[in-house]
Amino acid sequence: MSEQRDGEKGAPSEGKGEETMISPTRRLLLHAKSPAGRPFLPSFLPSLAGVRRPSPGGGTGIGTGGVSPGKESPKKREQGPPVAGSWLRSTRLFPVWESGEREDAVPYSWPWQVSLQYENDGEFRHTCGGSLIAPEWVMTAGHCISSSRNYRVVLGEYDRSREEGPEQNIPVNSGDIFVHPDWNSNCLSCGNDVALLRLSREAELNQEVQLGCLPPPGEILSNGQPCYISGWGRLYTGGPLPSILQQALLPVVDHQHCTQPDWWGATVKENMVCAGGDTRAGCNVRGLRGPLNCQGADGRWYVHGVTSFVSSMGCDTLKKPTVFTRASAFNAWIEEVPSPFPPAAPQTAPGAKTPAEGKARTGRPSWGKGGGLEGSSISLQYKRDGEFRHTCGGSLIAPNWVMTAAHCISKSREYRVGLGEYDMKEEEGFEQYIPVNSEDIFVHPRWFSICAACGNDIALLKLSRSAEMNDRVQLACLPPAGEVLPNDYPCYITGWGRLYTNGPLPDILQQAELPVVDNAHCNQRDWWGGVIKQNMICAGGDIRSGCNGDSGGPLNCQAADGRWAVHGIASFVSALGCNALKKPTVFTRVSAFEDWIQETIAAHP
Structure with missing residues (x-):
């Protein structure tokens, strides 16, 4: 059930320099280092296929379902991001945009996408994205967290400017926020920019709210592999903050290319993923901070990255792809956090x-x-x-x-x-x-x-x-x-x-x-x-x-x-x-x- 919303939707995230690399002075909240070599156990998280949902005109909506009624469908890929959720045990293919620029996402086509919000003057304001990886667990970026704030997570969110019905607003207690112990708030490029939030109650899973899959431990994506970023970040450097969930195709840039001296050089570590480029960057990290979604050979979609940083010169800087925390490097830590x-x-x-x-x-x-x-x-x-x-x-x-x-x-x-x-x-x-x-x-x-x-x-x-x-x-x-x-x-x-x-x-x-x-x-x-x-x-x-x-x-x-x-x-x-x-x-x-x-x-x- 959705709670009464406490804050104004679409409120801008706080802070200045929204296009710069972020190094806020933030306290670490987590506490125990994980031993190396702990294998990830994917058996708990369901193997997520998609679900079929009727298109506006009826039927299963394969290839066209999920496009808002009365809205002309733009150019589509035949196999785009599906609604995930193995608990429904079926398949759905959603259209996605081929444009290199970010566009409105198909409603609820990324059902594990969440809006992390903090309380300010009695209202809750969007600050980061994240992914629902278990019924009561959300994965987000470490730099999103401040120990002095009260947080909640909104699931089933699409248009932040209005109430649409599927939203679930769930508080997060301060004792249930776990930032990676090796995250250094003064050194964003040092890596380990990941945090887990345990919700105060379990999410109600349905067509609009479903679990995201994590990739196998250690999996490395190949150069040029197509992935999608989703979130509510700016459309471009200095641009407006959208109310509607955005998505964009960001091809992976492998480690060998991304660490070249005229690219990111030594800034990018092995536990990071580069994706996009000068025409397909993930803008406004302070507002976006969402998942990098990539389709596996089995047809399922996996959350391979957590948005971490972009160049201080802007979102679309040449040879400066968006940098993500590589989820497959942290499976053991994710599994180990005691609940x-x-x-x-x-x-x-x-x-x-x-x-x-x-x-x-x-x-x-x-x-x-x-x-x-x-x-x-x-x-x-x-x-x-x-x-x-x-x-x-x-x-x-x-x-x-x-x-x-x-x-x-x-x-x-x-x-x-x-x-x-x-x-x-x-x-x-x-x-x-x-x-x-x-x-x-x-x-x-x-x-x-x-x-x-x-x-x-x-x-x-x-x-x-x-x-x-x-x-x-x-x-x-x-x-x-x-x-x-x-x-x-x-x-x-x-x-x-x-x-x-x-x-x-x-x-x-x-x-x-x-x-x-x-x-x-x-x-x-x-x-x-x-x-x-x-x-x-x-x-x-x-x-x-x-x-x-x-x-x-x-x-x-x-x-x-x-x-x-x-x-x-x-x-x-x-x-x-x-x-x-x-x-x-x-x-x-x-x-x-x-x-x-x-x-x-x-x-x-």
Whole structure:
């Protein structure tokens, strides 16, 4: 659903010298370097073919579909940029302009194109382009980001001067902006000009909003290969800012040509792509900063570049093609950026109930097994618009204490805990809802909200009254201090998270077996690398995993004596999705925090 737009459409981007190379003094926001040689896992991002959409006069619109009604179609290529999106599993060929000058794009022909906007005087203003590469992830340029600004992303945008209906306006929290750690704001030509933004909620995919494909790692485009730039940058140096999304054909200039002394010389690095030239440049980098879209041999379109800079002499300078960050040089970093499970999409909890986010797995849990496996699972809920909504899972570890993930907690929210919950859609009579006072929330002192990979993702909540124990509400056992589980040890995750990335949301509490992946395996270069710390546990894999809505929920493991204990707290998954190959779900290891848990509870009787 599209939100109410907060700012004036088509507002100019800030700053001077819009045709010059940009070297703003900007803070770096990201934090952990990726180990070299990490392979990219394209299996998460769908293989994107196009979709057929009716042309104005009906039919499938092959070759002509997508041209606005009543508008004379200009000269076209027979195979132009398609609307991508493998989830629709069909093919569409869109017309594109052959002119070397930029023209209006066919409406929604680049459905992964986004408008990055910042707040200024209560209004949101376009500043950069970007690409939607996963339902809640956008890729843009590092130089677009300032740590002092509030951002949102607009998807399904075409004409910024008016509301057309498909727009989706999604905020970006400051802690969810990840600039490449080697980006230097004072040295644009040093490269690494790329950033990832995690949206505050997932995009709703449809014909106007779809995912862009990333190319295979290390792929280099050949000289002269036709690609297309898209965005809302100036038509030419000093020209007007268009309201309508623009596109232009920019042939690739290979590294050998682009680094000649009378071209860009040593300015262009191996992790960059040159495209265009003196008649086909990407103008106004401050306004454009969008994708370089190139068609692969398989017919799919891939985002090969992120607009980075042009010559200080202007957009169309001879032998100074537009320079892009080469996406295929950053696949490993893109994959590695840890993604804390986002809170479940707001859903009304009992009292004013709608289905909660869920993770359907293996049927109805058996209550009361081994001292409280599912009976100790709780629903952490926050108040919004007078209603309580499920956001995270957790575990009841004492009659009036709950353990969850630190990233589930916001100081500005009012919380309660739901115990004895099974079917979020129905009142079953076993539920207990207990408020949590704000002063009774204890986040680990070493938790760093903008660095999930730094660990310590644990919080304790003291309930305003003790829970009533019964066969549906039981206490969870904690493992012995320091205990580390061996590789392939069978454990179970429980919660109301999604079935899979962008999957359905069942109402009923779910469970799935997630075998432990020991740290020796999980820290291999082609797995999580050096991201996994000793106070974390990896479990599951590309078949079964945690997912959105499982945040804070337990990893339950059975001991030799038959008792179940909560060994893990769901913390994060790969930025590429819940079921990414060689990217198991990562949990906070509870046995590493026994002392802190006991000290916190003892200090607050």
